[in-house]
Amino acid sequence: MVDNAGTKDRYGLPISTSSPTAGEHWVEGLDLLLESRYGALQKFEQALAADAGFALAHIGLAYLYMVGGDVVAARESAKQAQLLASGTTRREQQQIESITRWTAGKGPDALALINEHLAEFPRDMLMVRVAQRLFVLGCSTVGAGVANYPREHFALMNKVAPAYGDDWAFQSQYSFAHHEIGLLDEALKMAERSLEQRPTNAVASHSVAHVYFERSDASSGANFLADWLPGFDDRAPYHVHLSWHLALFELAMGRYQRALEVYDATIRPSVVAKSATSLNDSASLMWRLQMYGAGTLPSLMDELSIQAAPAAERPGPAFRDSHAALAFAFASDDRSLGRMMDGLQAVADKGDALAAEVTLPLVQGITAFMNQEYDDAVRLMEPLFGHDAPYDQLSRIGGSHAQREVFEDTMVEAYLRAGRFEEAETMLENRLKRRETPRDMFWLARAQQANGKHGAAETSVNQAQSAWVGADSDSEEIGALTDLANSLK
Numbered sequence: 001m002v003d004n005a006g007t008k009d010r011y012g013l014p015i016s017t018s019s020p021t022a023g024e025h026w027v028e029g030l031d032l033l034l035e036s037r038y039g040a041l042q043k044f045e046q047a048l049a050a051d052a053g054f055a056l057a058h059i060g061l062a063y064l065y066m067v068g069g070d071v072v073a074a075r076e077s078a079k080q081a082q083l084l085a086s087g088t089t090r091r092e093q094q095q096i097e098s099i100t101r102w103t104a105g106k107g108p109d110a111l112a113l114i115n116e117h118l119a120e121f122p123r124d125m126l127m128v129r130v131a132q133r134l135f136v137l138g139c140s141t142v143g144a145g146v147a148n149y150p151r152e153h154f155a156l157m158n159k160v161a162p163a164y165g166d167d168w169a170f171q172s173q174y175s176f177a178h179h180e181i182g183l184l185d186e187a188l189k190m191a192e193r194s195l196e197q198r199p200t201n202a203v204a205s206h207s208v209a210h211v212y213f214e215r216s217d218a219s220s221g222a223n224f225l226a227d228w229l230p231g232f233d234d235r236a237p238y239h240v241h242l243s244w245h246l247a248l249f250e251l252a253m254g255r256y257q258r259a260l261e262v263y264d265a266t267i268r269p270s271v272v273a274k275s276a277t278s279l280n281d282s283a284s285l286m287w288r289l290q291m292y293g294a295g296t297l298p299s300l301m302d303e304l305s306i307q308a309a310p311a312a313e314r315p316g317p318a319f320r321d322s323h324a325a326l327a328f329a330f331a332s333d334d335r336s337l338g339r340m341m342d343g344l345q346a347v348a349d350k351g352d353a354l355a356a357e358v359t360l361p362l363v364q365g366i367t368a369f370m371n372q373e374y375d376d377a378v379r380l381m382e383p384l385f386g387h388d389a390p391y392d393q394l395s396r397i398g399g400s401h402a403q404r405e406v407f408e409d410t411m412v413e414a415y416l417r418a419g420r421f422e423e424a425e426t427m428l429e430n431r432l433k434r435r436e437t438p439r440d441m442f443w444l445a446r447a448q449q450a451n452g453k454h455g456a457a458e459t460s461v462n463q464a465q466s467a468w469v470g471a472d473s474d475s476e477e478i479g480a481l482t483d484l485a486n487s488l489k
Helices: 020-035 040-050 055-067 071-083 090-103 107-120 125-136 149-163 168-179 184-197 202-214 218-231 237-252 256-266 276-292 299-308 318-330 334-349 353-370 374-384 401-417 421-434 438-450 454-467 476-487
Strands: none
Touching (some): 020 055, 020 168, 020 202, 040 055, 055 071, 055 090, 090 107, 107 125, 107 149, 125 168, 149 168, 168 184, 184 202, 202 237, 218 237, 237 276, 276 299, 276 318, 276 401, 299 318, 318 334, 318 353, 318 401, 334 353, 353 374, 401 438, 421 438, 438 454, 454 476
């Protein structure tokens, strides 16, 4: 490999390639990767066509395969990058080593190296992106999954921020770090600045959606995505996730049929390219619909369980496993749930703290909930939820507030169905301090009514009804809300 001194990326960092054309494809592909747009893989393949010995093109492919859930392909691309690493700079070698560790299932080790790397090369934007991905997967520099990971991620982003100024790619990722610790105004400003520079940036649009979610402004969120998504290539894996956000907004407004339509057209496994993202999004949305009483089609159950099948074979990332449990439970797939719990128990017995303390009890709790054993569900899941710090232990699995909320919703329903109304009321009051939603007001009314607080329950019901004026009136959930309102008159 010849190091072409004239070939640099958009951040001024040298790229080891014998071909300026390959370097151009790499730069274009990296921008597409940083936007989560379709076409990055094709650009990296074009780079390899121009320079078969281009190590970074292989490692870029490895990243994309990992994001798509194809670990076998990711490991092969990482192997090819390693074989070519001797012809690269030390910076590039560390990129290769970091992503290789990730493909080998050593996420915390990868993140530890990235932290060291960014202290020396803060403008290595690919590594910033990989770090964000690893944090969201529940990795940490101090072990596999810690409760303070959003703060840890935020601290890393603060350290490198001076190196980027108003760069559109960095601003969109910095925005994510802000909204996950509750700095919503700042997050929205950053995302909007990024979109002004790069209107096609899906990462920035994703942050806008999160801000609307955290503000409980489902109408604005749905309108934003409905306007933005039609111009976004549906071949991009992120199209599934942004469609999931749109479906969540529809659910928040009580528009269950519309949420199902979004799912059927743009999220369900049989209509999109299968990936880790599509499993997570499909499982959490279907579980929500079923739990809320919106009704789902039996035909949707089996395909979801099939997509989740690898999680029954061997434990993987906690975030994937917890969503696979939702998929199995949604499909009433007791066999897969049992095999999954056996696998998690085995790794827990070998000293895996995350499995023992979080993933296994969460999966066991979901299973108990599915079996209508609500007292057991409460007993198993309750230690995962802090009363003073939302998402205390649960945050160790990774993901965002919006993604983890499905498990907290399950905890609330378990309390209510188990007759643990005081605990439900306490949990809901803490949630409402963060943001007010009509569904939480309805759940609170249920707890208040059961606790004999009829006046408070009536107030909560009225708030829920006024917020759900456009909801599907024939749904089970809205019917239950109406019945509760009538009983309080």
